[in-house]
Amino acid sequence: MSRKPSSQTARLLGAALAVLLASTAARADDDISGADLQVAARAIGFLDNLPHDGTFVVGIVYSDSANAREDAVQTANRLGSMQGPAKTKFRTLAVAAKDLATPAGRLDFVILLPNQSASAKEIADAVRHRHIISISTDPDCLVTQCCVLMVRAGSSVDIVLDTALAAAVGAQFSPVFAMIVKRQ
Numbered sequence: 001m002s003r004k005p006s007s008q009t010a011r012l013l014g015a016a017l018a019v020l021l022a023s024t025a026a027r028a029d030d031d032i033s034g035a036d037l038q039v040a041a042r043a044i045g046f047l048d049n050l051p052h053d054g055t056f057v058v059g060i061v062y063s064d065s066a067n068a069r070e071d072a073v074q075t076a077n078r079l080g081s082m083q084g085p086a087k088t089k090f091r092t093l094a095v096a097a098k099d100l101a102t103p104a105g106r107l108d109f110v111i112l113l114p115n116q117s118a119s120a121k122e123i124a125d126a127v128r129h130r131h132i133i134s135i136s137t138d139p140d141c142l143v144t145q146c147c148v149l150m151v152r153a154g155s156s157v158d159i160v161l162d163t164a165l166a167a168a169v170g171a172q173f174s175p176v177f178a179m180i181v182k183r184q
Contacts, residue, residue: 160182
């Protein structure tokens with residue numbers, strides 16, 4: 001017996017697929033594009049267990065490399081200007097990878113800037129301990145097991161769910177979302 005998805009789930013899926021299919025902008029491997037951020041924002045809408053009080057608190061995690069904090073602030077500003085799922089808003093802040101385990105206040109999820117391999121263990125430990133969903137555009141995050149979701153929007157869209165890390169942080173995605181993403 002198959003269950004028919006609710007109209008809200010169908011609308012969310014339709015919106016996510018529209019963003020995915022419309023994402024064709026080329027970009028450098030080290031950049032997080034606007035399309036990447038939109039895909040990440042839509043993916044968050046498929047979480048069954050994230051508090052939806054109207055605002056998501058998002059940490060943009062950066063390494064200690066040159067210009068990394070500036071890149072994080074720019075990414076935070078871009079995400080902060082976007083609409084979240086179901087008319088939610090994003091409150092963003094830049095967080096150094098070394099400070100992820102102990103930032104003050106709530107974090108609903110984090111977006112990892114690319115090239116976090118040197119901090120991957122520290123990030124993975126922090127997201128597990130604090131039960132934070134981590135999203136990255138860097139495929140290496142799957143190898144280093146520090147991201148729950150890897151999203152890349154370009155000429156095609158890739159979304160990969162690290163099922164083990166998702167379970168460790170308590171992320172529960174809707175069955176509809178689970179059907180449209182790759183799992184690792």
